[in-house]
Amino acid sequence: MKRSILASVGVTAAFAGAIAIATVFSGEAPAQARKEAPLYLQGAASVAPWKRYSDWPQRDMSKFNTLAKLASPPAPKEVRKLTGPVTGDAANGAKLVADRTRGGSCLACHVMGQAGNADLPGNVGPDLSEIGNAGREDEWLVNYVSDARVYNPETVMPPWGTHGLFNEQEINDMVVFLKTLKAPAKFRAVLDDPTKRPAPIETRDNLDDLQNPGMWAVERAQDLWKVNGPSGSSCATCHANTAALKTWAVAMPKFEPRLDKVVSVEEFVYRHAKATTGADWLMQSNENTALAVYLRFIANGQIIHVDTTSPGAKAALARGKELTARKLGQLNFACLDCHDPAKGGLKWIRGQWLGEQKGQYDHFPTWRTSLQSVWDIRKRFQWCQVNIRADELPPDAKEYGDLELYLASVNDGLKMSVPGIRH
Numbered sequence: 001m002k003r004s005i006l007a008s009v010g011v012t013a014a015f016a017g018a019i020a021i022a023t024v025f026s027g028e029a030p031a032q033a034r035k036e037a038p039l040y041l042q043g044a045a046s047v048a049p050w051k052r053y054s055d056w057p058q059r060d061m062s063k064f065n066t067l068a069k070l071a072s073p074p075a076p077k078e079v080r081k082l083t084g085p086v087t088g089d090a091a092n093g094a095k096l097v098a099d100r101t102r103g104g105s106c107l108a109c110h111v112m113g114q115a116g117n118a119d120l121p122g123n124v125g126p127d128l129s130e131i132g133n134a135g136r137e138d139e140w141l142v143n144y145v146s147d148a149r150v151y152n153p154e155t156v157m158p159p160w161g162t163h164g165l166f167n168e169q170e171i172n173d174m175v176v177f178l179k180t181l182k183a184p185a186k187f188r189a190v191l192d193d194p195t196k197r198p199a200p201i202e203t204r205d206n207l208d209d210l211q212n213p214g215m216w217a218v219e220r221a222q223d224l225w226k227v228n229g230p231s232g233s234s235c236a237t238c239h240a241n242t243a244a245l246k247t248w249a250v251a252m253p254k255f256e257p258r259l260d261k262v263v264s265v266e267e268f269v270y271r272h273a274k275a276t277t278g279a280d281w282l283m284q285s286n287e288n289t290a291l292a293v294y295l296r297f298i299a300n301g302q303i304i305h306v307d308t309t310s311p312g313a314k315a316a317l318a319r320g321k322e323l324t325a326r327k328l329g330q331l332n333f334a335c336l337d338c339h340d341p342a343k344g345g346l347k348w349i350r351g352q353w354l355g356e357q358k359g360q361y362d363h364f365p366t367w368r369t370s371l372q373s374v375w376d377i378r379k380r381f382q383w384c385q386v387n388i389r390a391d392e393l394p395p396d397a398k399e400y401g402d403l404e405l406y407l408a409s410v411n412d413g414l415k416m417s418v419p420g421i422r423h
Contacts, residue, residue, distance in 0.1 A: 036258070037268075037272055038275040038276055039256070039259070039268070039271040039272055039275050040270070040271045040272075040274035040275040041259065041271070044394065044396055045266075045271060045282065045283050045395075046270075046284060046395045046396045047282060047284075047394075048394065050393070050394035050395075056383070056386050057386060059389060060391070061329055061389050061390050061391050062391055064163070064330050064332075064389065064390055064391075065326060065327055065328050065329065065332075065390065066329075066385065066390050066391050066392075066393065067323055067326065067328065067385070067399040067403065068393055068397065072163070072327065072329075072332065073162050073163065075147060075149035075153065075159070075162070076149070076150045076162065077150075078150070079139065079143050079150055080142070080143055080146070080150075082138060082139045082142065085138055086141070086172050086175050086176060087172065087176070088169065088172035088173035088174075088177075089173045089176065090173070090176045090177045090179075090180050091177075092173045092177075093173035093174040093175070093177025094114070094177050096170055096173060096174050096177075097112060097174055097177060097178075102160075102165045102166065103158055103160075103330070104349070104350060106128075107121040107122070107350070108121075108122050108124075108349050108350045109122045109123070109124035109125035109157075109344075109349060110122070110123075110124075110125045110126065111123065111127040111128065111129055111185045111193075111194065112127075112129060112178075112181060112185070113128070113130070113181040113182075113183060114181070114183075114185075119188075119351070120192055120348070120350050120351035121185075121192070121194060122194055122349040123194035123195060123347050124156060124347045124348070124349050124354070125156070128181060129181055129183065129184050129185040130181060130182055130183065130184065131178050131179075131181050132178065132179045132180055132181045132182040133182050138175065141175045141178060141179070142171060142172065145160055145161065145171050145174055145175060145178075146159070146161030146162065146171050147159040147160070147161055147162040149162075156333065156337040156343050156344055158330075158331045158333070159332055163330045163331075163332060164330070165330065194347070197348060199353055202421065204421050206363065206367075206418075206419060207300070212367050212419060213372070214365070214366065214367030214374050214419030214420070214421060215419060216290075217290040217293035217294065217374055217419060218290075218294050218297050220286075220287075220290040221290040221291045221293060221294030221295075222294065224287055224290060224291060225239075225242075228277070229273065229276075229277030229278040229279040230277070230279070231276070231277050231278040233276065234277055235273070235277065235291075237277075238276070242298055243298075245298050245299070246298055246302060247299060247302050248295065248298075248299065249265055249295045249416065250299050250302040250304045250305060250416050251306055251307065252265045252268065252306065252408075253265070253306065253401060253405050254307060254313070255307065255310060255312035255313040255316055255405070257312055260312075261316075261401050262313070262316045262398070262401030262402055262404065262405045263401065264377075264378065264404055265292045265295055265296065266283045266284070266288055266378065266395070267283060267396050267401075269281060269283075269288050269291045269292055269295070270282055270288055273291075283376075283378065283395045284376065284378070284379060284395050289365060289374050292365055292376055293374060293418055293419050296365070296418035296419075297419070299416050299418075300415075300416050300417055301416065301417075302416055303415060303416075304361070304362060304411050304412055304414050304416060305412055305413075306408045306409055306412065308405070308409050316401065316402045316405050317402075317405055317406055317409060319399075319402040320402035320404070320405050320406030320407070323403050323406070324336050324357075324403065324406065328388055329388040329389040330388070330389035331388040331390075332388075333388045335357075335384075335403075338354045338384075339354060339355065339356055357410045357411075358414070359411070359414070360407065361377065361407050361408055361410070361411040362411050362414040362415065362416055362418075362420075363417050363418060363419075363421075364376060364377040364380065364418065364420060365377070365418060365420070366420030366421060366422050367419055367420065367421045368422060368423070369422070374419060376395075377404055378395040378396075378404070379395065381400055
């Protein structure tokens with residue numbers, strides 16, 4: 001990949017004040033002695049143009065909202081009136097509510113009587129096993145399935161019809177099926193009942209390299225730390241004493257005025273290494289991820305506390321909070337829909353437990369046992385969007401910086417413990 005030449009803060013400047021650079025990085029120097037850490041200020045910090053990971057779904061969801069733009073169809077303003085009773089195929093409706101190819105199926109959020117025999121239904125939405133006894137009119141059912149926002153603008157239910165996941169006849173079939181549900185669900189196993197399924201508890205020692213393969217990143221980073229880059233220097237040239245960095249990572253991410261954005265540990269690693277050693281460790285490369293894990297590993301046990309009071313940080317924090325409420329993608333989910341206990345948080349979506357926002361940051365980057373790889377928090381953001389059928393942003397996107405700063409602020413007071421380990 002062709003990259004532009006080193007920005008104004010270059011290699012020569014980096015080593016003219018090595019001691020000052022080290023104190024800036026550690027945050028331990030007196031205010032009058034601090035200098036800005038050298039950063040490569042040009043271009044993207046990730047692969048550009050960004051291209052989604054090849055093993056992720058490649059759907060083009062550009063006609064729906066992302067964190068960077070609003071594009072989704074508007075919610076209906078009026079209830080759609082029916083000219084007569086709904087007719088349809090209940091058997092097909094039963095298949096459609098369990099169709100995982102269209103957003104995970106209705107069973108992701110609802111227990112549904114005879115359909116409740118499916119493995120691990122969720123409970124984000126109400127139990128619909130006896131909806132046929134509720135006396136709901138066809139018009140209400142059709143409109144609610146098609147786009148529940150016409151009744152409840154804050155609903156977490158996807159607009160199945162408005163966003164094109166099901167057509168009109170398919171919705172009719174589903175409504176006809178719903179009207180047949182008149183008896184409590186019978187589960188094949190206790191754990192299939194989301195009201196009795198215990199929340200998962202992680203008991204593995206995430207800092208034991210025999211239990212957490214993510215610890216490989218620490219070992220790799222320790223080697224990278226000493227490797228000279230194109231400039232002939234290494235991380236160890238200025239930071240031989242890593243103990244001086246013990247509190248640095250818990251103060252990240254941080255608003256960076258020179259870039260007019262919030263910079264994460266990962267983006268800092270790329271831009272600082274590029275400016276000082278000449279290394280080209282783009283975000284989400286193996287080298288970048290390893291060093292990001294290591295810098296947080298050094299800070300393990302320290303209390304997370306990020307700046308939210310400086311003018312730039314304060315504005316970014318407000319933007320990040322707003323982004324947590326933005327509805328995204330074809331499924332029309334916001335961060336809060338899954339992680340606010342007043343909505344989907346602390347509930348089950350299929351067999352996945354939706355944790356609240358606090359506790360979703362202190363262990364990142366984390367080893368994903370199901371994927372056999374380490375993910376940083378930006379990759380987790382990206383996957384959340386792809387999973388709800390939205391187009392993700394590049395990992396160095398300004399919006400992700402705002403969102404990360406807000407999430408870090410919610411996790412203020414927790415102790416860092418990296419690398420984490422999760423399914």
